[in-house]
Amino acid sequence: MKLGVIGLGKMGTALIKGVLQAEIYSPTEIIASDINKKNIPEIEVIQDNITCSKRAKTLILAIKPQVMDEVLAEIKDEVKDKLVISIAAGISIAHLKDKLPSSTRIIRVMPNAPAVINQGISAYACGPAVLEQDKELVANLFSGIGEVFEVKENLMNAITGLSGSGPAFIYTILEAISDGGVAAGLAREDAIKLTALTMRGAASMVLETGEHPGQLKDMVTSPGGTAITGIEVMERNGMRGIMMETIKKAVLKSQELDQAIN
Numbered sequence: 265m266k267l268g269v270i271g272l273g274k275m276g277t278a279l280i281k282g283v284l285q286a287e288i289y290s291p292t293e294i295i296a297s298d299i300n301k302k303n304i305p306e307i308e309v310i311q312d313n314i315t316c317s318k319r320a321k322t323l324i325l326a327i328k329p330q331v332m333d334e335v336l337a338e339i340k341d342e343v344k345d346k347l348v349i350s351i352a353a354g355i356s357i358a359h360l361k362d363k364l365p366s367s368t369r370i371i372r373v374m375p376n377a378p379a380v381i382n383q384g385i386s387a388y389a390c391g392p393a394v395l396e397q398d399k400e401l402v403a404n405l406f407s408g409i410g411e412v413f414e415v416k417e418n419l420m421n422a423i424t425g426l427s428g429s430g431p432a433f434i435y436t437i438l439e440a441i442s443d444g445g446v447a448a449g450l451a452r453e454d455a456i457k458l459t460a461l462t463m464r465g466a467a468s469m470v471l472e473t474g475e476h477p478g479q480l481k482d483m484v485t486s487p488g489g490t491a492i493t494g495i496e497v498m499e500r501n502g503m504r505g506i507m508m509e510t511i512k513k514a515v516l517k518s519q520e521l522d523q524a525i526n
Contacts, residue, residue, distance in 0.1 A: 266322065269323075272300075279409055284306055294308070329355055332355050357370050360391075369394050369395065372389050376427050379410055384411070426514075481495070
């Protein structure tokens with residue numbers, strides 16, 4: 265087997281489906297291990313982490329941080345000279361390196377929730393022994409579920425606070441805007457759909473035009489119009505500062521969790 269995955273939660277399952285859809289590996293080249301033996305019809309699924317690790321050339325750990333050390337103790341003798349990719353939040357490369365053989369090549373990845381619909385962002389950081397071909401493999405694997413970025417590991421907490429936690433903040437804003445639509449007389453279902461489509465279109469304009477968000481905002485705000493009137497309310501109530509503080513607090517919490525785990 266070329267690819268092994270331990271853990272078939274939402275992210276592990278999404279990753280396998282993305283890899284298969286992108287034809288990065290064929291179904292016969294993938295093996296997965298899950299305590300509940302969740303079914304993915306195309307591939308072999310077992311309940312034995314040791315066998316999964318032994319048969320795989322590259323191993324992805326798609327497990328919760330709370331069980332990481334237990335799994336590492338199980339598989340450590342099977343991952344010598346192999347590439348191990350961890351997507352467990354808060355588990356540092358140093359922590360993984362301490363628990364695995366020195367010849368194990370380690371990459372840490374932080375994907376986010378939209379990966380389950382192939383619209384995710386995955387940031388990865390590399391351990392010292394990682395080869396250039398390992399980086400290329402990780403970029404290919406995670407491109408199956410969205411965009412991929414290489415970062416220094418000391419930025420992982422910032423990534424967690426911004427893109428990892430960010431969807432929750434955006435869902436909250438989306439709900440609030442749709443509440444405003446309901447207050448103005450729209451049906452709830454219509455308000456949510458209109459808000460989601462508006463947010464998607466606005467985000468796409470940022471990505472596709474390359475323009476600064478402030479410039480795009482100015483395109484919409486005509487003198488004395490509805491948009492500038494709404495922005496005045498947002499600014500008067502400190503929306504910009506609230507969102508900046510939200511990200512800073514999320515990053516700080518990520519740092520605290522990192523310290524507690526590692």
